[in-house]
Amino acid sequence: MQLTDQTIHQLHQRLSSGEISSVALTEAYLQRIEQTDPEVNAYITICRDAALADAAAADKRIAAGDIDLLTGIPLALKDIFNSEGLRTTCGSKILDNFVSPYDATTVARLKARGAVILGKLNMDEFAMGSSNENSAAGPVRNPWDGERVPGGSSGGSAAAVAARQAVATLGTDTGGSIRQPAAHCGVVGLKPTYGRVSRYGVIAYASSLDQVGPLARDVEDCATLLGAVAGYDPADSTSVDRPVPDYLATLKDGVNGKRIGLPREYFIDGLDADVKCAVERAIETYRTLGAEIVDVSLPHTDYAVACYYLIATAEASSNLARYDGVRFGVRRDEGEGLIGMYQQTRAAGFGEEVKRRIMLGTYALSSGYYDAYYLKAQKVRTLIRQDFLDAFENVDLLLTPVAPTPAFKIGEKVDDPLQMYLSDIFTIPVNLAGTCGLSLPCGLSADGLPIGLQLIGKPFAEDELLQAAWAFENATDFSQLPQLAADR
């Protein structure tokens, strides 16, 4: 087994026994990135020198007996995380030259544990997209099929794990941006409950929906990484001061006696036959594992996508106002005064989808439309959240598909934003409800593409989510690794 095929827990044992060094491991990853990234394009910035320095420091810690599960483990970050001294572009031309002067809280937490940061990962510009085609750094190619998208917006984070270009990665999820690419790339991705993980230093798309989460090769790694970044942060007023459970301690507790709900609104006609089949098999697996399967209803599901595209774009229109060319980023100024500078900077710096969402959001917040759009959407959001809370009165977890289809082809939906928006139809409600969701592999389509299973948990019940995911993973064998051209 190649070094780069292994998981955090496997590598941790070899690092702590002194069998391998973090520097050697990091070198192996850097080499793998060099070999494979021309075909995947998962990295925007590769931080070779900084990574090797991190690794050398980690080796010293390990030699001194100071080792944590993440010490010396090569990880990578979606390019939405501020990381001191590293270029942080958020997939946008407007931040092409932005070298951040500070670390996001989550990044600081990983560094404190001695993790190695290999680089910054490709993404849809400002996390707006479901295919990673909206990136100034070009599209990411799905490691399973280079003609296909990896999903988005954390497309680089998912593809890098699948292509073994990092042991695990951090992404962000606003409407499915961790879970959908995890599903399309055949890895495990978790969107924590809103407030579980600090957003400080994570470039905002839609502040009331954004949440940081891990993408990893297996459920145990996912639990490890979540445990490392979760927890209250006084620098983020929306983070919740509530103890972080020991996710690893309860990981293998199983699902015997758990009640798993199937929201009937999620099993719709448009669902791809392979996806439907894989999810149905997964349901059978859970039954076999001792779970009770229950039919439930989330009656306001139909409104979720519309509601999301009002709230997220409204917040984005304001969040992205700071990219004005005044203090940082790429400024365009052709001498037409202040307004001209703003217009030229933003016209040249933002891509089409970002502009579309800024305009949608600006409209939704405008005087005379606010009540009909933004305020109404907030009310609908409350109803959607209530749907989930009501369902959780009767069940412990919900089980759904992650996306209606496996990964689609690059270019297939770029001209049809509405079709593109519908690819997040099963993930968006979880963000609106503010609860947690996890995507894990549950099979391959007839075309050999990964299919994802979504588990949705009660607010702050990430531990239950991980238990159920681990039980499934342990009972099945869907964690295959894709063969890249470079591997053949």
Added chain:
Amino acid sequence: MDSRYEVVIGLEVHVQLTTKTKIFCGCSKDFGQQPNSQTCPVCLGLPGALPVLNRQVVEDAIKAGLATNCQIAPRSIFARKNYFYPDLPKGYQISQFELPICEHGWLNIETEENGQKKIGITRIHMEEDAGKLLHSDGDSSQVDLNRACTPLLEIVSEPDMRSADEAIAYLKQLHQIVVYLGVCDGNMEEGSFRCDANVSIRPWGQEEFGTRAELKNLNSFRFIKQAIEYEVERQADLIDDGGTVVQETRLFDADKGTTRSMRGKEEAHDYRYFPDPDLVPLVVSDDWVDSVRGALPELPDSKLARYQQELGLPAYDAGVISAERDLAEYFEALVALHDNAKVCANWVMGEVSRALNENGIPVTACPVSPQLLAGILERIADNTISGKIAKTVFEDVWNTGKTADQIIDEKGLKQVTDTGAIESILDEVIAANQGQFEELKGGKDKLTGFFVGQVMKASKGKANPGMVNQLLKKKLEG
């Protein structure tokens, strides 16, 4: 003021708070530092930075609310006010919009025509200030964000004022309160207390308000009065000439004493307010409000009444002393040590204030502490020194920091109360001024002062004037 129309004025006051740090980050808000040195990712509006509310700002807002009779909202919301300007780092200002922390307050002002009048306070809300643009020559400007994110309270009145004088009375009272509370340094020139005035006029008897103009750039009470009076005339002339007032922002030009339109810059902004998703709703418990209320200082209104009713001071004295919190506290410390309040007030308004002014120092730095001053006053009360000698003792205490008793001892200033000694001086004075003494005897009472004065002079001020008077009376009767 113009009498053709009724004037309607509402005021928006921005109060810069005296907190050590900014409203949403830990940066110091020291002014006069190198541009952009008092900044961090949060107040620079860097990607990913998030605001965290400064608790002291909330506490100051509660203080201001309680002192202006507002209701304190148990739950209030921060909102984003969206607009582009280079001094506004995030492209929006965090403020409060629909649910401010304080509402429904009022202040009483004294008006010349109608006595006491209640002015409504619509709301008080918290917000962050913007940075500053430094315009240099040529076509570029520099941005200094040291001031960005410093805490402000915006205090909005009802349109209850009917003249510039009422507006000034309200502003002075509000100014006094926020300075008293210690939440603002009150410096208008430096912009710590700034005011925008909404001014409109309407025909007498009309209920509906006229169209208002918003006046800006008013950085002294005098300018506010000038600006309002100019604006009222302008609107009245405009209407009389058949024109209409347009709703607009007008800048006051202090050099010309006029206001001019800012139109063009200010075209119907849509600020797209919405609740800031980065900040959770602010919940203020009753306990918190109660503890702030319990710690509020006594306000000038209450001191004014108390000084008159309990201490028997004349209204004028009570007004002068209560106007400034530090002076009032000095006075109160003095009164606690010396029970003649009127004498205390005379000294505080007289010698103390004079010496402070001459030396240009605040009362908090007065070298003659209330304890030292009380020591002087005691020696007047027990006839050890006269009031006149006391003034020289005061000078010496000021300069040396010694007690009155030390100085009286060292300089031998103890008043002569020995009847024999005073009588012999009096006899000498009478002998030297026989003619005037006869006139005094003949009923020319005015000459009493002359004789007492001569005795005081001969005794170098040390004779007890009361005893001189008594002895002189005896001589006249004798």
